[in-house]
Amino acid sequence: MSETTEKKPKLAYILRFGPSTRKAIFSGIALILLFIVFSVMKPTFISSGNLINVAQQVVTYAILGYGLTFCLVCGGTDLSAGASMALSGILVTTLLIKGFPIWVCILLALAFGIMMGIINGFTIEVLGVVPFIATLGTQWVFRGLANVLVEGKPIYTNTIPNKGIQEAFYMIGGGRLPNGVPYSVIITVVYGIILAFLLAKTRIGRQIYACGSNLEAAKLSGINAVGTRMFAYCVSGFSAAIAGIIVTSRISSAQPMAGQGLELEAIAAAVIGGVSNSGGQGAIVNTIIGALIMGVLRNGLNLLGVSSFWQQIVVGIILVGVIALDVRRNKKAK
């Protein structure tokens, strides 16, 4: 019966990042156009110094965006990501100042990130609060906790007793390869590949898509929906912790108000890249492109001397425009 099984070249398997890669092509083209426009209008845009700048900005959007992609694809959202990021930054710095070994501090901060994911998942899945409200609540809790821990004041990494640790910690977010590529970019790329694999090629990944596309059908197919969605929130918490560590390291201080509103920008990045905000569609590749668009746009507008107020207006219009276009395309497809 199956002598003519569809033969696919191996490359197609590797490139297939999961559903909705088609949208990645559209946003990819938009990104390239944006890149060309800025390069022409402002040649300094493509100087290596500036591109590294862009990359560092993209890192935070992308890493937070990864976690949010998991939440969005499984039909939820995580408004606590920015606050989780700040809290992890404070936690890792506090531990370092207390003199714990650097790897212990980092592992604890990452574990705490997962813990915050579990708290979100518990609130949503066990207490039954809808994701928007649940993570709005935990956002305030985490933000409040961050402020309480440091009494609302930033703490600085130069107060770490051991100078060697101080420098080693700075390398995570601030260090670069001899050719100038920041370590944080490498972390983002490697972490992105791992998550892309997780979402597209694993059982839990397919379960996340199933839950986001049709929760009832997923449950009736024997998928553990509670566990699956819990996992997505843990990925988000973990990603926020990574972002928190990187940012704290780069700016040499942990700010209790860091990452305010960043979760919304990360959601915008994911959605602009083609992740559906109603679940079931999107992949890490979409988020990366979306984060790049956001980073390039912000940086390019800065170079052109557009004020940050106008930038907000532009980003807002683009976000709405992208969704409006998408709605039209979907309507046509039907």
Added chain:
Amino acid sequence: MAEELFRMEGITKTFPGVKALDNVSFSVNKGEVHGLVGENGAGKSTLMKVMSGVYQADEGKIFIEGQEVKINSISKAHELGVAIIFQELNLLPHMTVADNIFVGRQPKVGPFINDKKMHTDAKKILDDLGIKISTHATLGTLSVAQQQMVEIAKAISMNSKILVLDEPSAALTDKEIAQLFDIIRTLQKKGVGMVYISHRMEELAEICERVTVIRDGQYIGTRNYKDITMDELVNMIVGRSLEDKYPKHKRKIGEIVLEAKNIKRGDKVNVDHIYVRAGEILGIAGLMGSGRTEIARCLFGADKADHKEMFIDGKPVTINSVGQAIAHRIGYATEDRKYDGLALDLDVNYNTNMAHLKQLSRFGIIDDKKATENADKYKKLLRTKTPSLKQIVRNLSGGNQQKIVLSKWLCNDVRILIVDEPTRGIDVGAKFEVYELFNRLSDQGVAIIMISSELPEILGMSDRVLVVHEGTINGELDAKKTTQEEILFLAAGYNKLEKKAQ
């Protein structure tokens, strides 16, 4: 005597890559009910959308009472007296019946709505049609059948001369269908021309004078219903002859595979005993809302029963979750594939493998090659028509979607398959294929529990029939010896027949 009301000539409509309609002609006379049939995807809906102004034809002419007209929008269609009652009703659930009938056109006193006049007018329309619903009732509290009647009343209030009914009976019980037919006959007397789209041949036979068949966007022919046999009609629809609607088959029935006793869940389910044997098709009949689906969900572990004892091959088992049911090789194809059967925005591959992920993965990593092969195997086995395994399931026809739901369970090598309305909203050809599949499965010793509202299907396919009434089993019948009347009798709650002990 047959005065022509509406005529379409040479309608052609092309969508990117598909010729949805190719030179189709169609007409409706005054006071006529004209059946429009064809397989899913044949172009019926497109034709009706052209008729009601949703789409514009690329070529062709439309005449109303002999005058050529252009119907380029829905409001233009309304103006010309053409109204369409879609399958999904377009009503406002939180407003009253009268508001719904006159929405946007409420009688006014100055800037205010004249509530009294609106209700009087609405009542007059409902009375004229013989519809007994209070104009003050909130629409959302009415049954689907009643809501449909309101929708019809709304169309009539707009002086519609031509009414298109798109599968109006799909969600109705037999009694409600009879009421609908009464209304249709009243409208006929008023000279309204109607187009009646349905998959149910029995209904067409009862209500239609003429029937037009389209297939693959082509006009196949128009016949007087009196002059045509069922076989000829089916032949026109599918383009090949089907000996019978239900493939004949001799079953080899084995031992009891699944048995359940004392299933209780609130006041919805109260079943003393139910069992199904290897290679057997157990039909479950009953009115909608009688608890058929609830029983299935309890058996499958989707709903937690207050009490139940289950046995597989005679050994007691615990099935309190879907996971446990799947582990015991039970499958459940749900009643409403769009609501809880398929992830519509995912592709064929993802949907086929949805309940099969464990077997496809090692250390949590999916073997993509195996997944593709599996999806492809069942695509071929069930002859699912899809351009590729990456096609989004939403874009497939009902019959093909149903095949994917079934694939999802077949690939788990199920021993017990529960199917809830397995052929709802799918065309004759696909139905036949589904029945053949059930026969093949029963040959392999799979026990099938088939819930259905279509009595001919229950009689044609089952070996035994259980009739459910208010969550209990109100009788067991031998499908070969019973009749539709007997089933309806039990479904309505009468029980003068002796219940068989086993």
